[in-house]
Amino acid sequence: MKNQKIKWGIIGLGNIAHQFATDLLLIEEAELLAVASRDILKADEFATKYNAAKAYDSYEALFADQEVDIVYIATPHDSHAELSIKAIESGKHVLCEKPIALSYKDAERMIEASKKHNKFFMEAFWTRFIPAVQEVLAKIESGIIGEANYIKADFAFIGNDVEGSRLFDKNRGGGSLFDIGVYPLFLSYIVFGIPKEIIAKAVYHKNGIDLQASMILQYEKAQSILNSSIVSESDMKALISGTQGRIELNSPWFVADGYSVFNGEQESVYSLPTIGKGYAHEILECNDCILNNQIESKLWSHQNSLDLSKIVEEIKTQIGLNFF
Ligand SMILES: NC(=O)c1ccc[n+]([C@@H]2O[C@H](COP(=O)([O-])OP(=O)(O)OC[C@H]3O[C@@H](n4cnc5c(N)ncnc54)[C@H](OP(=O)(O)O)[C@@H]3O)[C@@H](O)[C@H]2O)c1
Numbered sequence: 490m491k492n493q494k495i496k497w498g499i500i501g502l503g504n505i506a507h508q509f510a511t512d513l514l515l516i517e518e519a520e521l522l523a524v525a526s527r528d529i530l531k532a533d534e535f536a537t538k539y540n541a542a543k544a545y546d547s548y549e550a551l552f553a554d555q556e557v558d559i560v561y562i563a564t565p566h567d568s569h570a571e572l573s574i575k576a577i578e579s580g581k582h583v584l585c586e587k588p589i590a591l592s593y594k595d596a597e598r599m600i601e602a603s604k605k606h607n608k609f610f611m612e613a614f615w616t617r618f619i620p621a622v623q624e625v626l627a628k629i630e631s632g633i634i635g636e637a638n639y640i641k642a643d644f645a646f647i648g649n650d651v652e653g654s655r656l657f658d659k660n661r662g663g664g665s666l667f668d669i670g671v672y673p674l675f676l677s678y679i680v681f682g683i684p685k686e687i688i689a690k691a692v693y694h695k696n697g698i699d700l701q702a703s704m705i706l707q708y709e710k711a712q713s714i715l716n717s718s719i720v721s722e723s724d725m726k727a728l729i730s731g732t733q734g735r736i737e738l739n740s741p742w743f744v745a746d747g748y749s750v751f752n753g754e755q756e757s758v759y760s761l762p763t764i765g766k767g768y769a770h771e772i773l774e775c776n777d778c779i780l781n782n783q784i785e786s787k788l789w790s791h792q793n794s795l796d797l798s799k800i801v802e803e804i805k806t807q808i809g810l811n812f813f
Pocket of ligand 1: 504526527564565568586587655661668
């Protein structure tokens with residue numbers, strides 16, 4: 490398969506599918522072959538806009554297309570598990586949007602399917618592949634801020650609570666934790682690993698989903714103070730501090746175009762723009778893994794997704810979030 494273009498299919502043609510398709514077109518080694526929507530007019534329009542050869546009126550029809558190598562699942566949270574498993578069982582590699590699933594059990598089922606059918610599967614944690622984030626992780630590892638011992642990070646914006654909004658819809662896995670809380674949790678996990686203890690509190694919507702969640706992750710020698718909100722806003726910088734200095738990721742940190750390192754009086758500024766909107770990097774990773782016959786990424790592995798899902802599950806339990 491070397492030197493061949495990887496043929497992509499996209500299902501669920503909403504907001505993120507458009508962003509993703511824009512970046513996919515930037516990558517020479519990738520081809521957007523097929524798209525699927527529950528509405529054929531939407532699929533036709535999307536296919537025309539992004540030059541996809543095929544448009545389907547059902548996700549299953551795209552799964553059955555023998556020419557599609559990998560399916561990007563861009564549907565709401567509640568459908569990630571079933572659709573990923575169906576796609577894998579149909580012989581497709583899968584890149585599934587975050588959060589991987591609404592329960593740890595479902596995340597396990599998805600990964601079991603990948604292993605059983607020997608198909609690549611990755612949760613679309615695009616931030617892991619952003620050049621600034623990659624470089625910051627390497628610098629922390631090199632000891633540039635001494636021993637890292639503190640993270641302050643959040644993801645917060647004022648969402649529009651109108652009829653049909655996915656973000657506020659309990660049936661589709663809405664709320665701040667699953668939609669955006671996973672980002673600061675990801676940062677803490679990727680730097681410090683699995684916490685020893687978690688303390689979480691939330692503010693709730695009348696339907697029971699969390700509008701705002703604050704979390705403390707306690708480690709042997711470190712702490713992370715994290716927040717997510719769909720009813721308040723922040724500057725969305727992320728701070729990682731250590732015994733000899735600190736790093737600040739530019740806002741919005743989850744797609745940072747650079748960062749600064751502060752050591753005493755000295756500030757060093759680094760600029761690392763993303764390719765396109767930032768999704769290109771995870772797309773390149775999927776292509777590489779598929780070409781190398783890997784069923785998981787080394788940078789955002791199955792175990793990484795399971796660990797993060799377990800952390801989220803603990804917070805979900807603490808704040809009493811019940812989707813079903
Ligand atoms: N990585 C990122 O930066 C990022 C950013 C935003 C969102 N996301 C993730 O991407 C996923 C989709 O988010 P989005 O903002 O693109 O959502 P969205 O605009 O609502 O689009 C989701 C699409 O999923 C399909 N769908 C299938 N079942 C549905 C249902 N029951 N209700 C509504 N739509 C349904 C629809 O496509 P059809 O009508 O075409 O079938 C819809 O357009 C979520 O998991 C979210 O967390 C990631």
